[in-house]
Amino acid sequence: IAGITxxxxxxxxxxxxxxxxxxxxxxxxxxxxxxxxxxxxxxxxIHYSNTAGTTxxxxxxxxxxxxxxxTDDFPLxxxxxxxxxxxxxxxxxxxxxxxxxxxxxxxxxxxTVL
Amino acid sequence: xxxxxxxxxxxxxPEGATVAFNCTYSNSASQSFFWYRQDCRKEPKLLxxxxxxxxxxxxxxxxxxxxxxxxSLLIRDSKLSDSATYLCVVNDYGGxxxxxxxxxxxxxxxx
Numbered sequence: 001i002a003g004i005t006x007x008x009x010x011x012x013x014x015x016x017x018x019x020x021x022x023x024x025x026x027x028x029x030x031x032x033x034x035x036x037x038x039x040x041x042x043x044x045x046i047h048y049s050n051t052a053g054t055t056x057x058x059x060x061x062x063x064x065x066x067x068x069x070x071t072d073d074f075p076l077x078x079x080x081x082x083x084x085x086x087x088x089x090x091x092x093x094x095x096x097x098x099x100x101x102x103x104x105x106x107x108x109x110x111x112t113v114l
Numbered sequence: 115x116x117x118x119x120x121x122x123x124x125x126x127x128p129e130g131a132t133v134a135f136n137c138t139y140s141n142s143a144s145q146s147f148f149w150y151r152q153d154c155r156k157e158p159k160l161l162x163x164x165x166x167x168x169x170x171x172x173x174x175x176x177x178x179x180x181x182x183x184x185x186s187l188l189i190r191d192s193k194l195s196d197s198a199t200y201l202c203v204v205n206d207y208g209g210x211x212x213x214x215x216x217x218x219x220x221x222x223x224x225x
Contacts, residue, residue, distance in 0.1 A: 033212060042217035043158070043201070058212060090157055101146070101205065103213060105157035 003027065004106035006091050012112045013081050021076040021109050023091030030096030032074040033103065034058075034066060036087040043090065049074055050096060081113045120202050120216040128224055131192045135219045137185045137202030147178055149187050150201040152218065158201055161187075192223045 007022045025032065034046040035058075045058030049068040063085060065077045074093075078085055091106040117140040127133050139147075147164035162169065164176040164185050175188040185202055202216035 035215075040217070043215040045212050048212050102148075102160045102163075105159070107157050 004091055004093055004104055006089075006106040006109050008109060009107070010110040010112075012114065013078075015082055015113055016080050019078045019081055019111070021078075021089055021091075021111070023074045023076070023106060024072050025074075025091075025093045025104075025106075026072065027093060027095075027104065028071060029093035029104075030071070031094045031101075032068065033092040033094075034064070034074070034076045035090045035092065036060065036085075037090060037108075038087050046076065046089075081111075083113045085111065086113045087111060118202055118204050118214050118216040120219050122217060122219060124220040124222055126222045126224060127192055129192060129194060131223075132188065132190045133192055133221065134189075135187045135200055135202075135221075137187075137216055139183050139185070139202075139204045139214075141204070141206050142180075142183060144183075144204045144206050146205040147185050148203040148205075148213070149174075149176060149185075150203055150215075152199045152201055154198075158215075161200070189221075192221075194223050194225060197221055197223045 004025045013019050030051045033048045035043045037043050044060045046064050047066040049055045052068050052071045055066050089109045092103040094101045094103045120137045149161040150158040151161040152158040162171050162176050164178045168177045173190045177186045199218040199220050201218045204214045
């Protein structure tokens with residue numbers, strides 16, 4: 001693994017189903033983030049984690065949950081998917097030190113909820 | 115919510131042209147600033163950080179005006195490969211606090 005990986009690449013999901021999007025980084029970054037990107041709305045932060053064992057809410061957290069059991073993994077769970085959660089989901093990570101703190105993004109997961 | 119505003123474009127320019135994007139941010143206490151590039155159906159990638167003194171990387175020049183709260187990106191001698199969406203990004207609080215992304219400016223360089 002090099003950088004950030006996300007799985008699955010894409011998914012079509014029936015409304016009401018539970019879904020977990022996976023994100024793994026091998027850069028030993030402290031901070032990790034989940035964004036969704038929708039046409040005309042740009043990237044919006046869902047949840048973030050500054051370090052393993054801690055999480056925080058972003059701009060659009062409702063309907064999503066996260067956990068950070070270790071440094072490398074940051075899964076995003078949709079407990080009961082709804083069509084408005086159709087989006088492209090990006091995971092990102094950053095070292096977490098200093099002001100100029102580049103975020104590295106995974107390739108994204110395209111989720112369609114029907 | 116702290117805002118980062120960009121002209122969505124699209125900017126359609128011929129090869130070799132010079133094009134400039136501006137971005138304004140609402141939080142005067144913002145700590146750090148970036149331009150990211152996003153190709154169609156791909157993840158965003160850092161293009162360059164924006165420092166108070168301004169910085170240049172090849173054909174790309176970034177400027178920061180804290181008094182007026184805007185950031186600019188200048189691309190000289192545009193290439194077809196520069197076609198992408200350019201995201202203005204602000205870190206309000208520094209460190210590993212979440213970034214605030216603009217919605218992006220779409221650039222199309224035409225042969």
